[in-house]
Amino acid sequence: MTASASSCWSPIVSTLVPYVPGEQPKIDRLTKLNTNENPYPPSPRALQAIRETAADGLQLYPDPDATALRRAVAARHGLALGEVFAGNGSDEVLAHAFFAFFQQGGAPLLFADITYSFYKVYCGLYGIPYEAVPLDARLRVDVEGFARPAEAPVAGVVVANPNAPTGEGLPLAAIERLLQLHPHRVVLVDEAYVDFGGETAIPLVGRYPNLLVVHTLSKSRSLAGLRVGFACGQRPLIDALERVKNSFNSYPLDRLAIAGATAAMEDEDHFETTRRAVMDTREGLALQLEDRGFEVLPSQANFLFVRHPAHDAAALADGLRQRGVLVRHFARPERIAQYLRISIGTPAQCEALLQALADLV
Numbered sequence: 001m002t003a004s005a006s007s008c009w010s011p012i013v014s015t016l017v018p019y020v021p022g023e024q025p026k027i028d029r030l031t032k033l034n035t036n037e038n039p040y041p042p043s044p045r046a047l048q049a050i051r052e053t054a055a056d057g058l059q060l061y062p063d064p065d066a067t068a069l070r071r072a073v074a075a076r077h078g079l080a081l082g083e084v085f086a087g088n089g090s091d092e093v094l095a096h097a098f099f100a101f102f103q104q105g106g107a108p109l110l111f112a113d114i115t116y117s118f119y120k121v122y123c124g125l126y127g128i129p130y131e132a133v134p135l136d137a138r139l140r141v142d143v144e145g146f147a148r149p150a151e152a153p154v155a156g157v158v159v160a161n162p163n164a165p166t167g168e169g170l171p172l173a174a175i176e177r178l179l180q181l182h183p184h185r186v187v188l189v190d191e192a193y194v195d196f197g198g199e200t201a202i203p204l205v206g207r208y209p210n211l212l213v214v215h216t217l218s219k220s221r222s223l224a225g226l227r228v229g230f231a232c233g234q235r236p237l238i239d240a241l242e243r244v245k246n247s248f249n250s251y252p253l254d255r256l257a258i259a260g261a262t263a264a265m266e267d268e269d270h271f272e273t274t275r276r277a278v279m280d281t282r283e284g285l286a287l288q289l290e291d292r293g294f295e296v297l298p299s300q301a302n303f304l305f306v307r308h309p310a311h312d313a314a315a316l317a318d319g320l321r322q323r324g325v326l327v328r329h330f331a332r333p334e335r336i337a338q339y340l341r342i343s344i345g346t347p348a349q350c351e352a353l354l355q356a357l358a359d360l361v
């Protein structure tokens with residue numbers, strides 16, 4: 001008898017529950033409103049920088065510290081170089097942060113019951129227990145639900161702001177409340193969508209040694225395909241992330257990514273124009289969907305979270321798919337099973353969505 005190859009697995013591998021990303025279809029005639037990518041191309045300056053970098057130097061390793069990129073992020077946000085960490089997508093930055101801060105002897109990490117589902121996946125990977133704090137009746141993050149008695153051990157707090165997949169953001173005062181509730185643990189604020197109308201907590205970094213703010217270039221900088229994210233926090237937090245990163249991969253960002261991301265961070269005009277366009281389209285689409293009978297949650301993100309009182313969400317998602325429009329439906333948890341998450345496309349893509357919906361509702 002030969003053993004099956006899976007019997008060679010480390011035992012933990014069979015316990016992992018991996019994240020399932022939204023569909024990336026192989027055919028490109030579809031209107032893709034399912035993974036919150038930016039509908040506009042990245043900064044032309046980023047593309048130029050990538051081309052120039054590709055033309056010269058790929059035989060050499062990249063800068064292990066991604067200094068040019070971190071300098072651009074630090075300059076834009078009024079931080080010191082040592083207060084910025086860069087990684088291969090914010091997912092990698094999050095993974096390193098979970099490893100660095102939240103393995104606290106079996107104490108639970110706190111995050112909302114309905115939020116970015118990768119948080120649970122990292123907990124599984126690193127053996128971190130967690131407690132889910134239910135969203136309130138209107139699907140908003142319940143800040144006071146994160147309070148714990150002084151003697152209760154807590155590993156830390158993670159909050160997506162604006163939250164995903166609901167889209168609503170917390171004001172800075174609420175983030176400060178979380179920081180004050182758990183002054184001895186890291187409060188990680190995942191601001192993947194903040195540039196579409198939320199309030200960033202980066203200005204609080206100087207005052208709160210326990211604050212770590214994580215950003216991605218995948219959404220508001222139109223660079224999902226380049227895989228770049230960063231974290232901002234006081235030096236001891238950044239030092240911890242670097243220790244983990246340098247125990248895992250010295251060169252998570254390649255030369256093309258460093259060059260493209262640096263140029264993208266420096267192109268304020270392109271950033272402003274495209275994020276404004278997404279926000280304007282979002283407001284128009286919300287009204288159109290309400291006209292068609294949908295309930296639309298308030299959104300400060302590049303997507304809308306909607307439900308129709310008379311139509312099953314899974315059936316709507318199927319019907320849209322048959323008409324060439326992809327949106328995201330989460331069958332679980334139960335509480336959101338009747339919602340659809342619709343990424344904001346170009347005005348033409350949103351029109352295609354509305355046309356397809358005209359047959360269905």
Ligand SMILES: *Cc1c(COP(=O)(O)O)cnc(C)c1O
Nearest residue numbers: 089090091116164192216218229
């Ligand atoms: C998209 C997203 C990320 C991941 O972004 P990448 O930088 O592409 O890895 C992280 N957090 C939230 C809440 C997101 O929606």
